[in-house]
Amino acid sequence: MGSNIDAITTVFTEFYYWVTVVFMFLIHVGFCIYEVAASRRRNHLHTLMKNTMVIPLVTVTFFFFGWWIYFAFPHGPFIFEGKGLDFAAAEGARPWSQNMGTNISDRINGVFWAAFLLFSWTAASIVSGAVIERIRSGAFWILAVIIGSFTWIIDAAWGWHWDGWMVKLLGYHDAYASGVIHAIAGGFALGVLLVLGPRLGKFTADGTPRDIPPHNVWMVTVGLFLIYTGFWGFYAACNVPIISPEAIGGQITGTTWTATNIYLAPTTLSAITFNFLMSLSGGLMVAYIVSKGDAFWTYSGGLAGIITASAGNDLYHPIQAMLIAGVGAWAAYKLHFWVERKFKIDDAVGAVAVHGYAGFIGLVICGFMLWGQPSSPYEGYATINPIGQFIGALIMFGLLGFLPAWIVSKILNGMGLLRIPRKVELEGLDFETNQDYEAALADVIAAENALVK
Amino acid sequence: MSTNGMSSWAVDLKDVAAVYPFQGTEFIMFIIGLAFWIWWHVAQMRMEKEEIHHEMDADASGKKAKEAIDRY
Numbered sequence: 001m002g003s004n005i006d007a008i009t010t011v012f013t014e015f016y017y018w019v020t021v022v023f024m025f026l027i028h029v030g031f032c033i034y035e036v037a038a039s040r041r042r043n044h045l046h047t048l049m050k051n052t053m054v055i056p057l058v059t060v061t062f063f064f065f066g067w068w069i070y071f072a073f074p075h076g077p078f079i080f081e082g083k084g085l086d087f088a089a090a091e092g093a094r095p096w097s098q099n100m101g102t103n104i105s106d107r108i109n110g111v112f113w114a115a116f117l118l119f120s121w122t123a124a125s126i127v128s129g130a131v132i133e134r135i136r137s138g139a140f141w142i143l144a145v146i147i148g149s150f151t152w153i154i155d156a157a158w159g160w161h162w163d164g165w166m167v168k169l170l171g172y173h174d175a176y177a178s179g180v181i182h183a184i185a186g187g188f189a190l191g192v193l194l195v196l197g198p199r200l201g202k203f204t205a206d207g208t209p210r211d212i213p214p215h216n217v218w219m220v221t222v223g224l225f226l227i228y229t230g231f232w233g234f235y236a237a238c239n240v241p242i243i244s245p246e247a248i249g250g251q252i253t254g255t256t257w258t259a260t261n262i263y264l265a266p267t268t269l270s271a272i273t274f275n276f277l278m279s280l281s282g283g284l285m286v287a288y289i290v291s292k293g294d295a296f297w298t299y300s301g302g303l304a305g306i307i308t309a310s311a312g313n314d315l316y317h318p319i320q321a322m323l324i325a326g327v328g329a330w331a332a333y334k335l336h337f338w339v340e341r342k343f344k345i346d347d348a349v350g351a352v353a354v355h356g357y358a359g360f361i362g363l364v365i366c367g368f369m370l371w372g373q374p375s376s377p378y379e380g381y382a383t384i385n386p387i388g389q390f391i392g393a394l395i396m397f398g399l400l401g402f403l404p405a406w407i408v409s410k411i412l413n414g415m416g417l418l419r420i421p422r423k424v425e426l427e428g429l430d431f432e433t434n435q436d437y438e439a440a441l442a443d444v445i446a447a448e449n450a451l452v453k
Numbered sequence: 454m455s456t457n458g459m460s461s462w463a464v465d466l467k468d469v470a471a472v473y474p475f476q477g478t479e480f481i482m483f484i485i486g487l488a489f490w491i492w493w494h495v496a497q498m499r500m501e502k503e504e505i506h507h508e509m510d511a512d513a514s515g516k517k518a519k520e521a522i523d524r525y
Contacts, residue, residue, distance in 0.1 A: 245466070251462060251463045252462055252463065252464065252465075252466060253463065253464060253465045254464075254465030254466055254467055254468075255467075256465065256466035256467045258466055265462050266462065266466060266469070266472075282489075285489075285490075285493050288497070289493065289496045289497065289500065292500055292504075293500065293504070315457065315472055315473055315474065316473055316474070317473035317474070317475070317479070317482060319482040319483065319485065319486040320473065320474065320475075320482065322486065322489070323485070323486075323489065326489070369456060369474050370455075370456055370457070370474060371455065371456050372454050372455030372456060372460070373455040373456060373457055373459055373474075374455070374459060374460065374461050374462050376462070377461075377462035377463065379461075379463070383455065383460075384455075
């Protein structure tokens, strides 16, 4: 840090990302509450632990190789101009690099790593809800590491990086991760669900879907409220909080410092505050009507609304964000039940619809809304366009989401490791734990009663 | 040609103001936004009316209502 202004900028940036990480922790708390509330009582503890253990498993693997992938993979490898892995750019992200530890000359790497890591948890956590009550935890944790520390961070290197090939060639724009987190996670969940199959009793003999209600709708909504809260941190973490024109390679002229999106193109926290709240509102309003006031789907629709508008929420007008969100919430609700009926897919929490379809649709809408706008402050990049966004959506949902999940699930299923046995599913994953609990209760009650004179 | 008039970010930001798409249509967007909001109240009231009709038709004996009161 050469001057006091550099020092203030650096320490402010460090603190800024640190705060976003704390906020984003609430996303995981919310997902845990939401998932447990959606599951039946006989599966609570396993459902909770399935999502809780995402935290350590994705964290250590993201430290070991996830962070390195982000810096090494922007060119594909070999997709953009024949360039391979960028070993030089990724040097500071190697787990044995001195930058990956306490280092007075690098105050940003740790907090930036953590901000991305919390996105990784979110990606895995989105999948977690869809597969409750019948997946083996061991299989889920392998899948969680694949999306959390491998496939999502490849998509971030490709389409959520100032130097990513999708930004350069396709003009891909996804400022707040409609595709790079939500579409990929939704596609991934669909790939797993297709192999995993529905919960026992989900469909009647003639294929009509049954409603398996959450055991506690109120707790589901509390979980989603917490996810909304954490989403504030998520949005802030997608920005670079303050940067000088010189730091963006001199492309932006003059002396005005700015906040930027991940592509280093200017935006403001004010813009995303407007648009976050207006898209949440648009999603909630439409979801309330389309679901006839159903609490689960109204809250989910609020989330779907934000997710649909997220790709362009750095640049939309707030009323545009509200209307786009309304479209996304409506589409997510309708598509969820249509896919359930048509393809017999049992997505226990609607994750494929709320994250996958809404994210996909949001990317395509963004291509039309921001058509012709620069995707980057650097020269030679394609401008934002509908075809680039559509191809980008296919890459996120299909190539990096659905496909790897389906392949790995097939392998796990072939090895008999994907789904719990029918007997265990019927008696509940917590059966033995609950038996022990009841026995312990009976034992201690009897012991204490014996002490009463 | 772009939807917000920007073709490059290689500009001095002190000369840049609004960057959202379709500038000049703010008033139209406002009218559309107002219509959306009013539509919501109309749709919600219709939905609620239907729901209340259903509630009124249900449980003619009052037995389930008494159970609901007892459950608090």
